[in-house]
């Protein structure tokens with residue numbers, strides 16, 4: 489499909505809107521004042537004259553044409569008038585007519601819709617004003633406004649008591665026993681790089697010690713710790729013990745309010761590993777079935793069974809973690825609405841403190857990708873609606889929400905929580921309100937100064953081999969953290 493821009497350069501935003509309707513499409517971009525293509529196209533025009541600004545889009549899709557126009561008088565089209573937004577709205581309306589699809593998040597294409605609600609709340613806007621803006625500016629459905637607003641309300645007490653000198657520590661363990669078909673993370677399967685793991689851990693311990701010294705020097709207070717990946721419990725009990733010990737020696741853990749270890753794949757979980765992580769201070773653990781349907785698990789390449797999930801959950805309960813999270817994915821290939829509903833019902837019966845409902849996102853780097861068009865027909869919307877209804881009726885509250893590129897039906901991932909068990913780390917990272925210092929391959933440190941409204945990132949090397957090889961260079965880069973706090 490050809491995207492033609494005339495008098496404007498809103499390429500990123502308008503292509504984002506097009507993707508809401510036709511996600512698995514390749515776009516060609518042209519800057520021209522005329523339409524000269526036999527292909528389907530989107531033509532966007534911004535024409536400024538002394539008296540008015542004319543904004544319009546013309547779309548041709550599958551042989552049908554739709555045109556949407558807005559003319560602004562000079563006094564309307566002043567500097568505060570967001571012409572990019574208006575063109576996005578026009579395009580949204582044109583494509584809705586042509587495709588008969590009405591994406592529920594409207595023209596919100598970014599990954600953090602709740603951030604907009606939080607920004608409106610900080611500006612002192614009332615609930616009515618927020619709904620008006622979300623629905624009329626961003627063309628968001630009432631249903632998505634509800635979930636975004638509800639999420640912001642759950643977050644409010646957490647955000648209100650945030651200490652600006654606090655930070656979270658993210659520890660990256662980018663290894664998994666095998667690779668799931670929908671995964672595009674940098675995680676490496678153990679089958680491929682088992683030899684690298686001891687060297688990786690040794691370097692990771694060095695980075696932890698270095699980071700501990702750095703934050704002591706800067707006078708930062710550790711608030712939460714998060715072991716993610718990959719699947720941290722791919723490591724042995726001894727390796728986990730060693731890492732957690734180094735963390736304890738390197739940081740002051742007395743003010744830590746939450747310590748999460750993603751156990752993720754039930755096929756990596758043993759009693760010994762969970763016992764060790766609990767003894768070392770872990771307060772929250774994630775055990776992710778993704779589905780409670782063995783056939784679906786096999787289709788997506790998860791090498792574990794539903795029974796292994798139940799066994800792992802039972803072990804975690806016996807050991808006594810204060811909070812257990814379970815992740816599921818709506819829209820998995822071969823899953824059905826009925827089977828997904830059963831998964832949700834059975835998980836609610838288990839009564840986890842957190843339940844995270846993801847929607848499948850089709851990643852180019854994953855084995856399961858757009859080449860298999862059948863995955864796009866999955867009724868993820870119905871699944872997510874069911875989960876939302878059931879969880880709300882069981883006193884779960886949405887506490888964080890984010891979207892990824894290429895999610896089925898432009899839906900979202902929602903973290904649900906029982907009251908008082910909201911994962912602080914997930915709120916911080918999603919709302920970008922606290923510094924997260926990352927250690928390990930693939931880690932990305934996010935430096936946040938809310939008062940000064942500054943946000944900077946420092947990246948570690950992505951792959952474990954690069955991380956080990958260029959370790960010294962990467963440690964030098966961490967000097968950016970000092971500079972950030974010195975300013």
Ligand code: SF4
Nearest residue numbers: 664667668671675718
């Ligand atoms: S467990 Fe997670 S990180 Fe590991 S391969 Fe599967 S989806 Fe990817």
